[in-house]
Amino acid sequence: MGTEAQSGRRNHVENDPKDELVRKDVVLDKWLPITSSRNAKWWYSAFHNVTAMVGAGVLGLPFAMAELGWGPGMAVLIISWVVTLYTLWQMVEMHEMVPGRRFDRYHELGQYAFGEKLGLWIVVPQQLIVEVGVCIVYMVTGGNSLKKFHDLVCDNCQSIKTTYFIMIFASIHYVLSQLPNFNSISGVSLAAAVMSLSYSTIAWAASLHKGKMEDVDYGYKASTPAGTVLSFFGALGEVAFAYAGHNVVLEIQATIPSTPEKPSKKPMWRGVLLAYVVVALCYFPVALLGYWAFGNAVKDNILVSLARPTWLIAAANMMVVVHVIGSYQIYAMPVFDMIETVLVKKLRFKPSLLLRLISRSSYVSFTMFIAITFPFFGGLLSFFGGFAFAPTTYFLPCIMWLAIYKPKRWSLSWITNWVCIIMGVALMILAPIGGLRLIIVGAKTYRFYS
Template identity: 75%
Template structure:
């Protein structure tokens, strides 16, 4: 068959995509068509006498070869394709994750010819990666995962953020953050399949398409790792604090005091077996329990307990609603810390593409429709939890509220103990949601760059090492409010508010 040049459809425009459907003849074929009849007869005679000379075939044989190749596609290209993504995945993307397995230079990952041998081996690491290994999720899976990713330790710190900002500025910041992040999340959902036939399953893939392979990687990956690893560290501290609070409320002074370090170790030990779940869909039950039940329940407990305390406390005890800090320097740092805490609370955007990657897609029903449906449900729950806890906690305690509002609440003791236990269950699920993209990065690099064999052994070693590292850092820096402000301002604010707008502008200006 005539050798031909195959572009990938990782680029915009119909002309490049049309070239995929009709192979373009090699230049030698064009020369043969233009030569005189005598020379062409000699060429045809030579072709008949030597069938292996594929570059001297006649146009009739060329058309027959093309029809034969279209009727009987290569087995390697037909194998390993999921039914729910075959209609939308481009040629050269047999793993169904929307990106080419053999990327060349350039933002779009173009390559200048068919992949060499070993195509199945190149596909294997991506098929085994946790993100796109399963595309069977329903719309309510995305709702569970988004609530689990967003509502968590951040909501418990919102009353403390209000104490640094006051009623006026605090209300404006929280409400405006809700509106802006909902808009930016809609942008992410739309950009997941904005290139026909391709799915951006990972945040850094979208950044690489917008800014180029190298620049996009350096812009997105460091910030995304700060967000995801930082969130897991904060959840280690949150889980340990809530376990200790639960222990103190249940024992009520009858049990010996146990240091926070040991509670963080107890909480972290739960994640060693849970981290072995292979992909997002496999932890959907954990997310459902954490999101649908725990987050809404403990948020409402915190809200009603705060309101009851605020309305029933003695009038002799005045609640101070002034700024927590007294000096100008303290107020400035308090405002910055509060802005970081609010950014941390609205930080579920960093795993949106990874969540959407688990939803099947077709030309009739693109993945953005069920994904957006799940996002709307998730944000309704977010609004209920965030506004109630932020305003109710600040109303009850003023600027004396603790960084974790549940630590400030004492009565009814059994109800507050139950709320702390629910927070523990929730952050167990949230830890896994934020850790899954990190697992995907680690395992992909180890398999593709360092030639590790994918499997249970690699998963056990790599993921256990990550859990141990985040647990150790949480034990070393168990400062809830400081970690919220630091990671919120340093990592969450850029990836949630700024970077995605830059990506949208860059993609809009692409030729």
């Protein structure tokens, strides 16, 4: 009873050590980044979740407020905070819903809820879109913030293309991507979490210090009703992007030890609650004060709108760089786990440092190339936020909860989950439309690799 609750296949190995196939699976589990280490503390959950959630999305919230307006904007922010906290609680609860087994990965829970094959087809494409999409957006964010820092501290220097700054940012990840598992990046994640709180504080404090712009306008920017509606849809995606920790929550919980007496959900939930307090302290002041100061003239990255005091904004941009370095690794780790599982189990490669070096470096190169080619920050937030984040964050946990627990019809649980599902589906349909419009508008004046 005092030993850690393991997956079904590990228990099987103990009963039948001669089973060679299962023995290989256990060896693979000990090599893969998600399951290789299970000694994390509850505070690891806190700063991993802060790093996963408070990222590029917080910088775009004032811009989202400008497209939503005061009333709808406040409502969307508060509803999203409540709904995503609820669905995150569901994920934490479902991690060990089967005695003696842990759902260490999102798709494993999906397979239990929907069946072995259907679960993979439902969850894996959406999760990959989210995680790869976040990595691409963070490549853009890191490169833009590095460029902004350079331009602020070196006013008379020759201008350098954003492309080169994205490449500089990517070079860091060629090194960090070789760290084996979640626990090995805990130091990077802690630094990222501290930076997220720091630059968010700078963003709202600098907005408050600056005060309202002269002739500030809180009306909608678009000149036509159609443009206003599409911008509104895009803003929904930007908010959805800001609440994105669900895609890695099971993988984070997998690193926490668990016994029947002390299940992992208790320390995990403690960390999640602390993380959501930090989320509220970051999101709401930045969104409201950024919009209050600049109105509909605010940029899609609030730090771009803020230019004074120079040293403070330069420091904030460098904090963003440190934070998205950690966030990139948090979202890349489950992708590394999937890639390495396929390479070893399907393509029969041997687990090795060389395999890890080639596969992870190839992934970093891919995300860097896409980021260099399509660096449309606001549009990317909206598109990915609606297309993929809405399902995996707002309503897929609710569907799995209904499928597994089968609450009584018209009970509070049944009604709550169906309300979340309806809102999430509407978000998934509407937000990508607005995001695609932002990308098209940005593409009109964009020159490739500039």
